[in-house]
Amino acid sequence: MFKKILLGIGLFLVASITAIVIWLYSLVPDYSGDKQLKGLNKQVDVFYDNFGVPHIYAQNEEDAYFALGYVVAQDRLFQLEMIKRLASGRLSELLGNSMVKTDRFFRTLGLNRHAKWSAQEFLKRSPQPIQQSVKAYIAGINQYINLGKTPIEFSMLGIEKEAYTLEDVFLVSGYMAFGFAEGFRIDPMVEGMYRKVGDKMMSELELGWPAGSTTIPVNPRVMSNAVQLSQNLNQIFEKYPVAPWIGSNSWVLAPKKTKSGKALLCNDTHMGYAQPSIWFEAHLEYPGFRFYGNHLAGFPFAMTGHSDFCGNGLTMFENDDVDFYIEQRDGNNVLFKNSPTALKLYSETIHVKDSADVVFQVEESEHGPLIDRVMDNIPIFNQAVSVWWSYLKFPSQSLEAVYELNHAQSMENARIAASKIDAPGLNLLYGDKDGHIAWWTTAKLVKRRPGLFSKRFLDGATGNDEPLGWLDFSQNPHSEDPASGFVYSANSQPASIEGDLYPGYYVPENRALRIFNELSKQDKWDSNMMKKLITDGKSDVYPKTAKGLLYILGTVEPEALKTEAANRLRSWEGNHGLESSGTLIYYRWIYNILRLTFVNKVGVPLFNSYMNSHFMKTTYPSLLNKTYSAWWDSWATKGEEKRFIIVQQAWHKTINDLNAVYGKDQTKWKWSRAHTIEHIHPIGRKKPFDMLFNVGPESVSGGNEVINNIAFSIDSTGYYPAKFGPAMRRIIDFSDTDHSLSILPTGQSGYFLAPHYDDQFDLYNKNAFRPQLMNRAEIEKSANGKSLHLIPE
Numbered sequence: 001m002f003k004k005i006l007l008g009i010g011l012f013l014v015a016s017i018t019a020i021v022i023w024l025y026s027l028v029p030d031y032s033g034d035k036q037l038k039g040l041n042k043q044v045d046v047f048y049d050n051f052g053v054p055h056i057y058a059q060n061e062e063d064a065y066f067a068l069g070y071v072v073a074q075d076r077l078f079q080l081e082m083i084k085r086l087a088s089g090r091l092s093e094l095l096g097n098s099m100v101k102t103d104r105f106f107r108t109l110g111l112n113r114h115a116k117w118s119a120q121e122f123l124k125r126s127p128q129p130i131q132q133s134v135k136a137y138i139a140g141i142n143q144y145i146n147l148g149k150t151p152i153e154f155s156m157l158g159i160e161k162e163a164y165t166l167e168d169v170f171l172v173s174g175y176m177a178f179g180f181a182e183g184f185r186i187d188p189m190v191e192g193m194y195r196k197v198g199d200k201m202m203s204e205l206e207l208g209w210p211a212g213s214t215t216i217p218v219n220p221r222v223m224s225n226a227v228q229l230s231q232n233l234n235q236i237f238e239k240y241p242v243a244p245w246i247g248s249n250s251w252v253l254a255p256k257k258t259k260s261g262k263a264l265l266c267n268d269t270h271m272g273y274a275q276p277s278i279w280f281e282a283h284l285e286y287p288g289f290r291f292y293g294n295h296l297a298g299f300p301f302a303m304t305g306h307s308d309f310c311g312n313g314l315t316m317f318e319n320d321d322v323d324f325y326i327e328q329r330d331g332n333n334v335l336f337k338n339s340p341t342a343l344k345l346y347s348e349t350i351h352v353k354d355s356a357d358v359v360f361q362v363e364e365s366e367h368g369p370l371i372d373r374v375m376d377n378i379p380i381f382n383q384a385v386s387v388w389w390s391y392l393k394f395p396s397q398s399l400e401a402v403y404e405l406n407h408a409q410s411m412e413n414a415r416i417a418a419s420k421i422d423a424p425g426l427n428l429l430y431g432d433k434d435g436h437i438a439w440w441t442t443a444k445l446v447k448r449r450p451g452l453f454s455k456r457f458l459d460g461a462t463g464n465d466e467p468l469g470w471l472d473f474s475q476n477p478h479s480e481d482p483a484s485g486f487v488y489s490a491n492s493q494p495a496s497i498e499g500d501l502y503p504g505y506y507v508p509e510n511r512a513l514r515i516f517n518e519l520s521k522q523d524k525w526d527s528n529m530m531k532k533l534i535t536d537g538k539s540d541v542y543p544k545t546a547k548g549l550l551y552i553l554g555t556v557e558p559e560a561l562k563t564e565a566a567n568r569l570r571s572w573e574g575n576h577g578l579e580s581s582g583t584l585i586y587y588r589w590i591y592n593i594l595r596l597t598f599v600n601k602v603g604v605p606l607f608n609s610y611m612n613s614h615f616m617k618t619t620y621p622s623l624l625n626k627t628y629s630a631w632w633d634s635w636a637t638k639g640e641e642k643r644f645i646i647v648q649q650a651w652h653k654t655i656n657d658l659n660a661v662y663g664k665d666q667t668k669w670k671w672s673r674a675h676t677i678e679h680i681h682p683i684g685r686k687k688p689f690d691m692l693f694n695v696g697p698e699s700v701s702g703g704n705e706v707i708n709n710i711a712f713s714i715d716s717t718g719y720y721p722a723k724f725g726p727a728m729r730r731i732i733d734f735s736d737t738d739h740s741l742s743i744l745p746t747g748q749s750g751y752f753l754a755p756h757y758d759d760q761f762d763l764y765n766k767n768a769f770r771p772q773l774m775n776r777a778e779i780e781k782s783a784n785g786k787s788l789h790l791i792p793e
Contacts, residue, residue, distance in 0.1 A: 035070075
């Protein structure tokens with residue numbers, strides 16, 4: 001009897017597990033078959049290639065975008081849901097109290113209010129063809145929401161499906177804009193450091209673009225509050241459940257620089273690593289239109305892509321479009337131009353899973369929303385802090401701009417489309433089959449009074465620090481068909497049309513200079529050569545820095561230069577390959593030097609913020625070159641320290657740290673042991689779900705501010721897991737647009753059991769590529785019978 005009971009339990013468990021597995025696999029997206037859908041005019045055929053990219057063949061424009069909405073939803077509905085909830089401040093409904101701070105921040109910032117305003121203006125002003133395509137895309141998403149399979153994450157988190165709206169589309173573009181706005185991270189940190197150490201010491205850091213560094217060429221056609229605010233904003237970014245944008249590389253070569261005699265375009269957008277991948281690739285065709293693009297889930301048009309005629313790449317401009325103002329407050333008024341001015345008040349209610357609602361009031365000055373009380377209620381007597389952000393000053397024209405860019409038939413069309421992007425700041429690189437190439441910085445650039453240092457908190461009361469207007473688009477840095485034969489961008493400082501460098505949060509010249517030098521060396525470039533360049537992991541800068549530090553070390557301790565570790569670092573040529581040991585020694589030494597230099601002066605929280613910012617990348621090289629600086633003196637001791645003492649102490653700590661983490665056998669000090677990549681799904685943040693939903697970890701080459709910018713935080717752990725990097729790599733040769741090249745970090749699908757969830761992971765890590773097919777015969781052969789037929793109901 002007992003055996004029968006055990007057998008019965010065993011059979012029940014097997015049957016239950018089998019049923020669960022069958023159910024889970026039943027949720028895999030449908031890549032073939034017939035679907036009758038309400039809202040279609042005529043049949044649309046969708047062929048899925050070997051990597052799950054949909055190739056959509058429609059008989060009219062509306063049906064093409066309807067089909068795109070449907071197929072995006074079936075692969076990325078959960079991602080779409082997370083993006084819109086993040087931007088609108090609604091994550092607490094799913095994830096509970098841990099996301100209340102994040103939701104309060106986004107509700108206060110007002111992306112939800114801005115999306116509503118943008119949607120209203122879009123319906124008033126945009127041409128009917130664009131409106132019809134957007135509405136069709138939304139209708140396609142909603143058809144899947146109503147009739148399609150429910151993603152497993154919806155069941156796990158208790159998400160109730162709700163209709164997708166036009167406002168949600170603008171929330172997606174708002175999320176993108178926020179990810180580009182580096183000022184939210186850096187300005188509070190810079191203000192906090194000023195208040196900790198004072199103007200004199202901060203003046204010893206290179207706060208602007210370092211003198212003598214290369215610019216991208218153009219051609220003319222409150223102490224505790226600041227510190228706490230910096231900490232709080234960093235905590236928000238750490239909990240960010242959707243990948244933010246960080247940087248990017250792109251370049252375009254004119255025909256005279258290429259083997260084929262046609263333009264050649266490369267692009268890799270740098271974004272926070274997460275799962276699913278940020279980009280969704282799709283190829284659309286209907287009469288008069290043929291386009292292959294990279295889409296954000298929930299946004300109908302491709303941010304980057306190419307037609308038979310032209311294509312574009314994107315990088316972050318890194319312009320300064322965020323300012324913080326100290327407001328003189330009196331009740332519900334603040335001083336504005338020395339006159340009491342009423343605050344605008346908005347009531348917000350955050351619904352929290354398994355907890356009481358959080359009800360609070362958003363206050364907004366003439367500059368923007370007040371954020372000091374949102375960040376853990378930090379009062380400073382009668383002062384408050386507001387944030388001015390250019391994105392919130394205009395209704396978004398992103399839909400019109402990107403639509404026109406996808407449909408451009410000339411460089412002039414593309415230029416006009418670029419001029420409509422008010423924010424976020426982008427470098428838009430362009431190439432076409434006629435041989436034209438161009439680079440435009442797209443943003444409404446604010447004018448500020450001469451001498452204003454906008455990375456510090458500004459005076460909100462007197463009117464002395466108010467914006468003075470906007471530059472015309474023609475005054476933005478740009479270059480069209482330059483004599484050099486190429487345009488490029490890697491988030492570094494552009495030269496200026498107006499004479500003064502435009503302020504921003506630019507990264508060092510490292511990547512840009514290496515791109516420039518490599519492209520300048522030779523002509524006759526082709527796609528195979530571009531594969532090597534876009535995955536290049538060599539730094540021309542770091543070995544020079546390392547040798548300089550070894551020289552300083554040798555002045556005080558000559559014997560240290562004879563050690564195995566010193567020899568390994570001296571022979572390092574800047575390559576970030578898996579076998580490199582010099583890479584490991586370099587980053588650890590830099591961290592220890594900076595920690596000994598900064599922590600006793602600014603404290604651990606600000607130091608951590610500094611180490612995770614572009615500000616660190618641009619300031620530490622020049623600081624290391626200063627023989628004498630107040631930064632070298634430790635405030636924790638009575639004596640006055642010198643640079644060589646910090647360098648020496650940091651060297652010995654570095655060797656001890658590496659011995660402790662990797663062992664004393666220095667042949668095992670390899671970059672592969674330290675530098676790994678893992679794509680974390682929002683649900684995979686908790687065990688044991690990480691084993692189901694996350695992709696990786698795996699060793700990967702690349703590093704900080706090399707072209708293969710697979711970047712990480714330089715911290716005390718001794719391990720450097722990748723935080724962000726190329727969210728795709730693309731190579732477009734306009735002599736053969738049917739066979740461009742691409743790769744995604746994981747895969748096309750967002751469902752963990754789908755065949756295309758992580759089928760590009762190994763290729764990506766090996767710096768390999770796959771084709772972007774546009775030839776129908778080849779597509780159908782690659783599809784191998786996988787065709788989805790969407791039929792009018």
